[in-house]
Amino acid sequence: MRKRRALVLTTESARHPFRASLPPHVLVMPKHDLPVKSDDQDWKLFGLSFAAFFTAFYSFIA
Numbered sequence: 001m002r003k004r005r006a007l008v009l010t011t012e013s014a015r016h017p018f019r020a021s022l023p024p025h026v027l028v029m030p031k032h033d034l035p036v037k038s039d040d041q042d043w044k045l046f047g048l049s050f051a052a053f054f055t056a057f058y059s060f061i062a
Contacts, residue, residue, distance in 0.1 A: 019027065
Protein backbone atom coordinates (compact mmCIF):
# COMPACT_ATOMS: atom_id res chain seq x y z
CA MET A 1 0.00 0.00 0.00
CA ARG A 2 2.18 2.82 -1.31
CA LYS A 3 1.08 6.40 -1.56
CA ARG A 4 2.02 8.36 -4.64
CA ARG A 5 3.36 11.76 -3.78
CA ALA A 6 5.14 14.46 -5.69
CA LEU A 7 8.85 14.78 -5.10
CA VAL A 8 8.46 18.34 -3.82
CA LEU A 9 5.43 18.84 -1.62
CA THR A 10 6.11 22.36 -0.48
CA THR A 11 6.90 25.70 -2.01
CA GLU A 12 10.39 26.98 -1.28
CA SER A 13 9.20 30.55 -0.74
CA ALA A 14 6.61 29.49 1.86
CA ARG A 15 8.65 29.11 5.01
CA HIS A 16 5.83 28.69 7.53
CA PRO A 17 4.57 25.10 7.82
CA PHE A 18 0.96 26.11 7.18
CA ARG A 19 1.85 28.12 4.07
CA ALA A 20 4.07 25.30 2.87
CA SER A 21 1.13 22.89 3.03
CA LEU A 22 -1.08 25.09 0.81
CA PRO A 23 -1.37 24.40 -2.92
CA PRO A 24 0.74 26.64 -5.18
CA HIS A 25 -2.19 28.52 -6.73
CA VAL A 26 -3.17 29.90 -3.30
CA LEU A 27 0.18 31.62 -2.80
CA VAL A 28 0.12 33.51 -6.11
CA MET A 29 -0.40 37.19 -5.42
CA PRO A 30 -2.80 39.00 -7.76
CA LYS A 31 -1.30 41.93 -9.62
CA HIS A 32 -3.25 45.13 -9.15
CA ASP A 33 -2.73 48.34 -11.03
CA LEU A 34 -2.99 50.71 -8.11
CA PRO A 35 -2.64 54.45 -8.62
CA VAL A 36 0.69 55.86 -7.49
CA LYS A 37 0.44 57.86 -4.30
CA SER A 38 2.32 61.10 -4.02
CA ASP A 39 5.40 61.02 -1.83
CA ASP A 40 4.39 64.04 0.26
CA GLN A 41 1.65 62.08 2.08
CA ASP A 42 4.17 60.89 4.69
CA TRP A 43 5.41 64.42 5.29
CA LYS A 44 1.87 65.71 5.68
CA LEU A 45 1.09 63.03 8.25
CA PHE A 46 4.32 63.76 10.11
CA GLY A 47 3.57 67.50 10.18
CA LEU A 48 0.02 66.94 11.39
CA SER A 49 1.16 64.51 14.10
CA PHE A 50 3.93 66.86 15.22
CA ALA A 51 1.55 69.82 15.41
CA ALA A 52 -1.04 67.81 17.35
CA PHE A 53 1.55 66.53 19.83
CA PHE A 54 3.10 69.97 20.25
CA THR A 55 -0.32 71.56 20.86
CA ALA A 56 -1.32 68.91 23.40
CA PHE A 57 2.04 69.03 25.19
CA TYR A 58 2.09 72.83 25.28
CA SER A 59 -1.48 73.00 26.61
CA PHE A 60 -0.58 70.72 29.53
CA ILE A 61 2.38 72.92 30.51
CA ALA A 62 0.55 76.25 30.22
